[in-house]
Amino acid sequence: MSKPGYAEQGFWFRLIFMLVYWALLNVAITVFGILLIVVSIIKFGSRHHPETLASWLRSVALFIQQTFEFLSYKSEDKPFPFQPWPQVDTDEEA
Secondary structure: OOOOHHHOHHHHHHHHHHHHHHHHHHHHHHHHHHHHHHHHHHHHHOOOOOHHHHHHHHHHHHHHHHHHHHHOOOOOOOOOOOOOOOOOOOOOOO
16 A cells, blocks of 8 residues: 655655745745836836846746746746746847
């Protein structure tokens, strides 16, 4: 007779990582919201496109996507800091 999933050590390690990434996800969503507001205000107030802030916004969005994939069991790969921070091409349009 096989053991249930919670009897495996890997289950408990993943559960701990999921709790940590859930907390990091909340911080990342807050940072994303702040960056979104700042970029929107800059674009509204001038014709200048804030390239650096927009690239930060896209990389935070990629981190959030990777975190959701890990939390929803779509991926076994842990996001940053176990992988490099998601980089975006500067040639991409926002």
